[in-house]
Amino acid sequence: MLNFPIFLLTYLHLAYIVSYTSNELIQEDNMTREIVKTQNLHKVYDQNSERPYEALKGISFTVDEGDFVGIMGASGSGKTTLLNILATLDKPTSGSVQIDGNDITQLTSNEMSDFRSQRLGFIFQDFNLLETLTVFENIALPLSLQNIKGRLTNQKVRESAAKLGIEELLAKYPTQLSGGQKQRVAAARALVSNPSIIFGDEPTGALDSTNARELLDTLKNINRQGVSVLLVTHDPFSASFCKRILFIKDGKIGDEIQAGNRDRTQFYQEILEKLGTFEQ
Numbered sequence: 041m042l043n044f045p046i047f048l049l050t051y052l053h054l055a056y057i058v059s060y061t062s063n064e065l066i067q068e069d070n071m072t073r074e075i076v077k078t079q080n081l082h083k084v085y086d087q088n089s090e091r092p093y094e095a096l097k098g099i100s101f102t103v104d105e106g107d108f109v110g111i112m113g114a115s116g117s118g119k120t121t122l123l124n125i126l127a128t129l130d131k132p133t134s135g136s137v138q139i140d141g142n143d144i145t146q147l148t149s150n151e152m153s154d155f156r157s158q159r160l161g162f163i164f165q166d167f168n169l170l171e172t173l174t175v176f177e178n179i180a181l182p183l184s185l186q187n188i189k190g191r192l193t194n195q196k197v198r199e200s201a202a203k204l205g206i207e208e209l210l211a212k213y214p215t216q217l218s219g220g221q222k223q224r225v226a227a228a229r230a231l232v233s234n235p236s237i238i239f240g241d242e243p244t245g246a247l248d249s250t251n252a253r254e255l256l257d258t259l260k261n262i263n264r265q266g267v268s269v270l271l272v273t274h275d276p277f278s279a280s281f282c283k284r285i286l287f288i289k290d291g292k293i294g295d296e297i298q299a300g301n302r303d304r305t306q307f308y309q310e311i312l313e314k315l316g317t318f319e320q
């Protein structure tokens with residue numbers, strides 16, 4: 041017969057293992073998905089010349105699913121260099137970049153362009169719409185790069201246009217649109233393939249204040265639906281729509297602030313103050 045203290049110890053031990061394992065499982069279920077993870081990114085331009093230039097000096101950060109991150113910093117601090125690497129348009133000299141679990145620095149250039157059209161959305165300052173294509177065809181571009189055709193394209197383009205409120209523009213050409221409408225088309229194109237993340241490079245740079253505000257409200261709504269957004273901007277007003285801002289100085293992350301529970305006006309004030317001290 042089993043001795044009672046040994047039985048009790050065995051029981052407690054088993055109970056501990058079961059509860060520990062189930063806690064681990066619960067914790068795993070609740071773990072946030074990392075959409076972007078960069079580790080110790082370095083970028084050296086003109087590496088083999090007499091004057092190599094280190095534009096990124098060890099950048100590490102993560103963007104979680106549903107995050108809205110702003111990247112700010114003075115001219116020449118390395119923002120575009122970082123964005124080009126995240127967007128698979130350039131490779132780092134060293135360090136790793138994972139997007140949705142894929143190490144994009146290890147992809148071949150064909151794999152990179154597939155990855156770009158399937159998993160990433162872009163909104164640039166100058167819209168980048170093709171003037172010879174209709175709005176419908178412009179929005180459909182990322183799908184045609186993936187060889188998606190016919191009814192599915194029609195359905196996805198209409199869904200994306202509906203989110204941006206531009207269904208009535210689908211048959212028009214970009215030259216027939218205002219700047220604000222063009223940028224909505226660019227946003228619909230960025231959304232059409234359900235990307236893991238949308239990258240914006242000064243997306244409001246060419247818009248007047250009303251259209252800029254509308255685009256930022258739209259991005260905020262898209263983000264509320266769970267799409268992660270990363271914006272590179274000089275503009276504190278645009279940045280105030282973000283949840284979190286990383287400040288880059290001389291190729292390094294120098295500071296980070298979070299909106300937390302504050303309203304947008306309070307966050308805007310903090311961004312202004314931070315820029316005042318940070319960009320000295």
Ligand SMILES: Nc1ncnc2c1ncn2[C@@H]1O[C@H](COP(=O)(O)OP(=O)(O)OP(=O)(O)O)[C@@H](O)[C@H]1O
Binds near residue numbers: 119121
């Ligand atoms: N292709 C390149 N070859 C050499 N140096 C480069 C190259 N691209 C950028 N640089 C240098 O790297 C540094 C960072 O440039 P980057 O364009 O990333 O800055 P930025 O923060 O985006 O600036 P801005 O806000 O003016 O666009 C700058 O000093 C720039 O001159």
